[in-house]
Amino acid sequence: MADDRKLTPQGEDFATWYNEVVQRAELADYSPVRGSMVIRPWGYGIWENMQRALDAMFKETGHENAYFPLLIPMSFIEKEKEHVEGFAPELAVVTQAGGKELEEPYVIRPTSETIIYSMYAKWVQSYRDLPVLLNQWANVVRWEMRTRLFLRTAEFLWQEGHTAHATAEEAEEETLLILGIYRKFMEEWIGMPPLTGLKSESEKFAGAVRSYCCEALMKDNKALQAGTSHFLGQNFSRQFDLKFQSEEGQEEYAWNTSWGVSTRLVGGMVMTHGDDQGVVVPPRLAPVQAVIVPILKGDDAAVLEKTDQVAARLKDLGVRVKVDARDNLNPGAKYYEWERKGVPFRVEIGPKDIEKGQLALARRLAPEGEKRKAFLPEDEAIGTLPERLEAFQSELLEAAVARREANTVRGVTSVDELSEALDSGAGFVYTGWNGEEAVEEAVKERTKATIRCLPGEEFRSPEAPTRCVSGSGDSVAEVVWARAY
RNA sequence: CGGGGCGUAGCGCAGCCCGGUUAGCGCGCCUGCUUUGGGAGCAGGAGGUCCCCGGUUCAAAUCCGGGCGCCCCGACCA
Incomplete structure (x- = not known):
C-alpha cells in the first residue's frame, strides 16, 4: 500500500509526471482493453462530484435527463455528411449478435446526435412541443490512435445535451447559455479558468454550423479543449425529418444544439493544480476534504476517541472527512499518500494536542511564505475549516488565472x-x-x-x-x- | 500507421549480447515483536504461464520468426 518513490518532477518531464501521478494518486489505471482505463474510486469520486454540480446547473436551467441506446444503426451515422466523415475513422462497429451476422451493423455511439434527433422527430409535431431540452450521462467510444489517461481514451464518460428549438435565435441562445454554465462550472468548481470563444471552421464539430468552446491552459502551457457547445442549425433536423408546425401553420425544421463535457475534465484538473507532490483536488470536488490522522503512541484509546469526536463535529459542519487509523503505516507515510491524492486539508491529533486542547491543521498548498501546518485551538480549527476550504478553493482559481495571464x-x-x-x-x-x-x-x-x-x-x-x-x-x-x- | 524504447513476483528492475543447477535484487505483501508528530526496525514467511504463439536445440527468460500490449516523438483526432 505505501508507495515511497518520488514522482518524476513536472519540470523534468511533464508527460511522465502526468502518467505517474494519475496512477499513483489512484485516479485511474490501465485496463486489459486497448486505450481504455479503469477509473478508480478516488478518480470516480471526483467525477461524481463534477456530475452532481453540473447536473444541478442543467436542471436549474430547465433541462431533464434521459437515456438513449448505446448502439446506433450504421445508416443513422451516415445520414449527415460531415458527421460521418468526421467520425468514420474512429468508429467501433458491432456486426454480430446472438451468434448471427446482423443485417445492419450497429455503431457503438461516438456521440448521440443521430439517434436522439431520430426520436425527437417522433415526439415533436407542433411548436408547442418545443423546446426539447434533454441531457444524458453516458459512455461513448471513439477508437483513437493514441490514448492518454483521462485526456483521450477509447471509451470515456460524459454528458451530452441535445436540444431542439423553434428558431435559430433561441437555439443560439441555448448554445451560449450552456457555454456560460461550462465556464462557471470550470471556474467555480475546478478552479480551471477557460478561455471561451468560437472554433474556426477547421476545428468545429463534425456536423455543426458553429462550435463554441472552453479552452484551458495546463501547467505545461498546452491548451486543453475542456468543453464544447455546438449550434447545429438544421443540419440534423433535415436528415432526421425533425419538423414542427409553427404558430402560423407552416411546416418548419427544428433548430438543434448539442454540448458536452467529459471525464477529460479530471485530467484538466490534474494538469491545472497538480505539483511535484501529486494531485491537488479543489475542495468542492474532493471526495475527502479533510483527512484526520491520529498519532498513536501508547495512549491510543484517548487519541482515537478524540479523533472520532473531531470527525463527527466536522461532518456536522458539512465537511467530508475521513479518519485514517491504519496501524501499519507511520503518520509520515500517510501524509505523503494523502498529499499525492490531493486532499486539501489534514488534521493531526496526538496526545500532546489533547493535552493542550489543540489540533494540527495542514494545508495541501500554502501561499508563498506561509507555513503549511499550524497548531490551532480545537474549536477554532474545527469551526473555521469550512471557510478555510472555500478560501482554498478561491486561491486555486486565482492562481490559475494568474498563471494563464502570465x-x-x-x-x-x-x-x-x-x-x-x-x-x-x-x-x-x-x-x-x-x-x-x-x-x-x-x-x-x-x-x-x-x-x-x-x-x-x-x-x-x-x-x-x-x-x-x-x-x-x-x-x-x-x-x-x-x-x- | 511511421520512428524509437519497453514487456521477468503487486511495483521498480538485474539476468539476455556469450543457451546449461532450485531465475535474482530492492520495495511492497503475510506472521510476530518493538515502533508511530514527515516515507519505521528486526526476525521468519508467501508469492513466477520470464507478454503470447510457433521454430531451432539434448537443453530457451536468453537464439530465430510472427503476434499482442504499454510509453515517448510524429501523423491522425470535438
Missing part, C-alpha cells in the same frame, strides 16, 4: 514572432487572422500550434488587431493560438 502574449503581428513566443514557453498567443484556413495550416506546420478559438468579447485585446498574422490581408478576427492536447 503565459499569455497579445498583439503578436508575425508568424516569426508567434513561433518565437511559443518556443520561449508562451501558452496562449493572440494575433489577427484573415479567416483563411491556409494560414492555420501554415502556422500549424511551422509551430505545431492551432487556433484554439476566436475569443469571446471579454477575452479580446483592448485594441483589435488590424492585419493577419500571416502578413497578407486584413484581420477579420482576433484569434488565440496554442499547442494543444
Whole structure:
C-alpha cells in the first residue's frame, strides 16, 4: 500500500509526471482493453462530484435527463455528411449478435446526435412541443490512435445535451447559455479558468454550423479543449425529418444544439493544480476534504476517541472527512499518500494536542511564505475549516488565472514572432487572422500550434488587431493560438 | 500507421549480447515483536504461464520468426 518513490518532477518531464501521478494518486489505471482505463474510486469520486454540480446547473436551467441506446444503426451515422466523415475513422462497429451476422451493423455511439434527433422527430409535431431540452450521462467510444489517461481514451464518460428549438435565435441562445454554465462550472468548481470563444471552421464539430468552446491552459502551457457547445442549425433536423408546425401553420425544421463535457475534465484538473507532490483536488470536488490522522503512541484509546469526536463535529459542519487509523503505516507515510491524492486539508491529533486542547491543521498548498501546518485551538480549527476550504478553493482559481495571464502574449503581428513566443514557453498567443484556413495550416506546420478559438468579447485585446498574422490581408478576427492536447 | 524504447513476483528492475543447477535484487505483501508528530526496525514467511504463439536445440527468460500490449516523438483526432 505505501508507495515511497518520488514522482518524476513536472519540470523534468511533464508527460511522465502526468502518467505517474494519475496512477499513483489512484485516479485511474490501465485496463486489459486497448486505450481504455479503469477509473478508480478516488478518480470516480471526483467525477461524481463534477456530475452532481453540473447536473444541478442543467436542471436549474430547465433541462431533464434521459437515456438513449448505446448502439446506433450504421445508416443513422451516415445520414449527415460531415458527421460521418468526421467520425468514420474512429468508429467501433458491432456486426454480430446472438451468434448471427446482423443485417445492419450497429455503431457503438461516438456521440448521440443521430439517434436522439431520430426520436425527437417522433415526439415533436407542433411548436408547442418545443423546446426539447434533454441531457444524458453516458459512455461513448471513439477508437483513437493514441490514448492518454483521462485526456483521450477509447471509451470515456460524459454528458451530452441535445436540444431542439423553434428558431435559430433561441437555439443560439441555448448554445451560449450552456457555454456560460461550462465556464462557471470550470471556474467555480475546478478552479480551471477557460478561455471561451468560437472554433474556426477547421476545428468545429463534425456536423455543426458553429462550435463554441472552453479552452484551458495546463501547467505545461498546452491548451486543453475542456468543453464544447455546438449550434447545429438544421443540419440534423433535415436528415432526421425533425419538423414542427409553427404558430402560423407552416411546416418548419427544428433548430438543434448539442454540448458536452467529459471525464477529460479530471485530467484538466490534474494538469491545472497538480505539483511535484501529486494531485491537488479543489475542495468542492474532493471526495475527502479533510483527512484526520491520529498519532498513536501508547495512549491510543484517548487519541482515537478524540479523533472520532473531531470527525463527527466536522461532518456536522458539512465537511467530508475521513479518519485514517491504519496501524501499519507511520503518520509520515500517510501524509505523503494523502498529499499525492490531493486532499486539501489534514488534521493531526496526538496526545500532546489533547493535552493542550489543540489540533494540527495542514494545508495541501500554502501561499508563498506561509507555513503549511499550524497548531490551532480545537474549536477554532474545527469551526473555521469550512471557510478555510472555500478560501482554498478561491486561491486555486486565482492562481490559475494568474498563471494563464502570465503565459499569455497579445498583439503578436508575425508568424516569426508567434513561433518565437511559443518556443520561449508562451501558452496562449493572440494575433489577427484573415479567416483563411491556409494560414492555420501554415502556422500549424511551422509551430505545431492551432487556433484554439476566436475569443469571446471579454477575452479580446483592448485594441483589435488590424492585419493577419500571416502578413497578407486584413484581420477579420482576433484569434488565440496554442499547442494543444 | 511511421520512428524509437519497453514487456521477468503487486511495483521498480538485474539476468539476455556469450543457451546449461532450485531465475535474482530492492520495495511492497503475510506472521510476530518493538515502533508511530514527515516515507519505521528486526526476525521468519508467501508469492513466477520470464507478454503470447510457433521454430531451432539434448537443453530457451536468453537464439530465430510472427503476434499482442504499454510509453515517448510524429501523423491522425470535438
